[in-house]
Amino acid sequence: MSSEKNRLLDLLGISIPILCAPMVGAAGSSLATQVTLSGGFGLLGSAIHTPERLERELEEVRQILGTDRDSPLRVGAGYIGCWLDGLAEEDAKKLIKIALDNRALAVWFSFGNDLQKWVQFVRDYDSSTGRKTIIFVQLSFLEDALVAAKDWNVDVIVAQGVEAGGHGYGAAPPLRSLVSSIVSALPEDGPVILGAGGLVTGGHIAEIIKLGASGVVLGTRFCLTPESMYPDPYKQALISAESSASVRSEAFDQTGNWMQWPRGVDGRALRNATVDDFERGEDVQVLRSKYKEALPVHNVDRVIIWAGAGVGVMKSVKAAKELVQDLYQECLASLAKS
Ligand SMILES: Cc1cc2nc3c(=O)[nH]c(=O)nc-3n(C[C@H](O)[C@H](O)[C@H](O)COP(=O)(O)O)c2cc1C
Incomplete structure (x- = not known):
């Protein structure tokens, strides 16, 4: 080296x-x-x-x-x-x-x-x-x-x-x-x-x-x-994810309602219904309320599971x-x- x-x-x-x-x-x-x-x-x-x-x-x-x-x-x-x-x-x-x-x-x-x-x-x-x-x-x-x-x-x-x-x-x-x-x-x-x-x-x-x-x-x-x-359901979602599942989007911060990041910052996480709905133009308040319901039950189709582009190789x-x-x-x- x-x-x-x-x-x-x-x-x-x-x-x-x-x-x-x-x-x-x-x-x-x-x-x-x-x-x-x-x-x-x-x-x-x-x-x-x-x-x-x-x-x-x-x-x-x-x-x-x-x-x-x-x-x-x-x-x-x-x-x-x-x-x-x-x-x-x-x-x-x-x-x-x-x-x-x-x-x-x-x-x-x-x-x-x-x-x-x-x-x-x-x-x-x-x-x-x-x-x-x-x-x-x-x-x-x-x-x-x-x-x-x-x-x-x-x-x-x-x-x-x-x-x-x-x-x-x-x-x-x-x-x-x-x-x-x-x-x-x-x-x-x-x-x-x-x-x-x-x-x-x-x-x-x-x-x-x-x-x-x-x-x-x-x-x-x-x-x-x-x-x-x-949480374990997040780990299972990572194991199941194909490479194409890791996406960059503003959906995550909009849905999580997180404070202002510096200009140009977004997030990379697993594609799920939250991202699909955001891309279709769903009202952000609706996304936030579904997200809040999903958090305590670890509903992986709605929560945010941060994941990089290498995710498809982790099994x-x-x-x-x-x-x-x-x-x-x-x-x-x-x-x-x-
Ligand atoms: C779950 C998760 C949480 C992260 N939290 C932070 C953080 O608190 N501060 C930070 O500087 N970077 C954070 N990052 C980004 C990492 O510093 C790092 O750049 C990234 O994980 C590298 O890409 P990889 O996830 O594909 O290995 C986070 C990444 C993940 C996956």
Whole structure:
């Protein structure tokens, strides 16, 4: 593997360059810690947590990993810029500070109009405590990567391609071209570069590493683990889904009635009756009310099941630790062939 890869392993002190995305609703303490224990690195989807819930989850992480209070916690905490912007500034800072006070090794920011503000907040915290928190930002355009590298001086850039499950930029380039353009534009000693979007096999991971990325971030694939918080009917829907079932649409945010995302952000999830009705022009209030009824009973034809473009290739639930190790072996075998 390239020397770039080694920079990720050194930075996080890990042995496998596979990370679990900080997925709201899917990645909690159980999933994140199992990925870390596998040799990869797990992040908590903490974006919409209350302070109490985040404290509790970090405490669970500490217990599972057996980490004492004075040592770094080997997981990251993911924050969404526009959700932070929707809070009073003091409350947003408080939420980030919980991860920092708990010594999370990394924080992750995405989808905000002013992510630099939060990056700076973490840098200031580090200056006042003498610590070093690893800062990730997820983005989808080369121009943004140049700013994050040169002006914000982030540690890790996660290039999110249009194939990605969950929220993302509808106009994002496909992952392979995005990673290539960012790798060629940034200096070798710039931020570590990772790829995310539609990756579900070791062969996929090898392709991204061959393009010069140090590693990868997987989301949807980790939803199909016993440790993910996705309810069982959602997991069954992921297993049954064909590749064509993963669609980008504004139907999801309209139906969920979620707050304003930055311009150009929509979501990728499984096609179901909600999407079909939205495309037919159904009144959004009707969609919302059917969605609310469907949520408690996990009616998969109406709820939102975030899923990336690789969904058609995932056919089984596998424990997170085993999954990471199997993916890595497949990746190494694929790299050895090339
Ligand atoms: C269920 C789910 C929840 C997600 N939640 C977040 C989130 O809270 N913050 C974030 O930055 N990205 C989130 N994402 C996007 C991931 O960071 C990542 O870009 C994506 O999962 C990669 O594509 P893949 O799902 O095809 O592997 C989520 C994705 C999924 C599938």
